[in-house]
Amino acid sequence: MxxxxxxxxxxxxxxxxxxxxxxxxxxxxxxxxxxxxxxxxxxxxxxxxxxxxxxxxxxxxxxxxAPQPQGPPEPASASDGVFEYAVTGTDRSGTYKDDDLGEAYRAGGEFVIISISAGHVGNSPASPAAAAGEITAYDADGRSYAPFSDHLPYVDEVNPGNTATYSVVFDVPKGTELVVLQMSGYEAPDVATIGATESGRTSG
Structure with missing residues (x-):
């Protein structure tokens, strides 16, 4: 067992x-x-x-x-709803003298001085686009430029039917060709987009 x-x-x-x-x-x-x-x-x-x-x-x-510029805006309307703008002449210079203020300036690159004619097409006194924030210039590649900040054109209020003439100064790299201007006064409802024809003349 x-x-x-x-x-x-x-x-x-x-x-x-x-x-x-x-x-x-x-x-x-x-x-x-x-x-x-x-x-x-x-x-x-x-x-x-x-x-x-x-x-x-x-x-x-x-x-x-980086993203590449897409070119400048196409010229469309010369009017911002208050003024009708036209470029009457251009100049280039290494220096600029403001006759109204008696000041002389030297460009960091090159001054492009654009003469503007602004015809009042509105119904009450107003001032045309003349300062930074109211005018932008573009080159052929679409790069944008603001007016020279030390130069502020003085333009009186313009009565309906009258025309003001003045110059806007841009400090840009030498050889820059400005081809388009966008302009809109602070009282304007629209934006004017016009061609910026340069004479190529150099002085200073």
Whole structure:
């Protein structure tokens, strides 16, 4: 009887050992299969060194560098709703003398002096566009320029039907060609966009 219990105990121990060993090998097989699957997924996700980049990841010329100017606005209307403007002459100079104030200025680059005629087409006294914030000049590439801040043209109020003449000064890099002016007096409802014809004459 005692030998029978010993045999039963040995068989039980062997069965447990066999089950443990079988389970361990099964776990190792499962772990190996999982690692292989992960390695295959990672390999599939890495692009081939010889394969070109996808179209949506390749750099394009448009995405490189700063935005480029799109050109100046097209001349459209000479009137801002109060005045009708025209360029009557241009000049270039390295210096500019303000006769009204008795001041002389030297350009950081080159002064472009544009003579303006402003005819009043409104119904009450008003002042034409003459200062920074009321006039913007553009070159052929669409770069914009403000009037020279040290020079403020003094223009009296103009009665309806009358015309004022004055000059606007721009300090620009040498050789800059201004091609378009946008003008709008502080009382005006619209914006005048006209061509800025330069004579190319140089002085000073």
């Amino acid at each position: 005692k030998n029978t219990w010993i045999i039963i105990a040995v068989v039980a121990i062997l069965s447990l050992g066999a089950g443990f060993i079988g389970g361990w090998f099964s776990y190792q097989a499962y772990l190996a299969a999982s690692l292989q699957s992960v390695a295959e997924d990672l390999q599939d996700g890495v692009p081939d060194e010889d394969s070109p980049l996808d179209d949506d990841t390749a750099p394009t010329p448009d995405s490189e560098g």
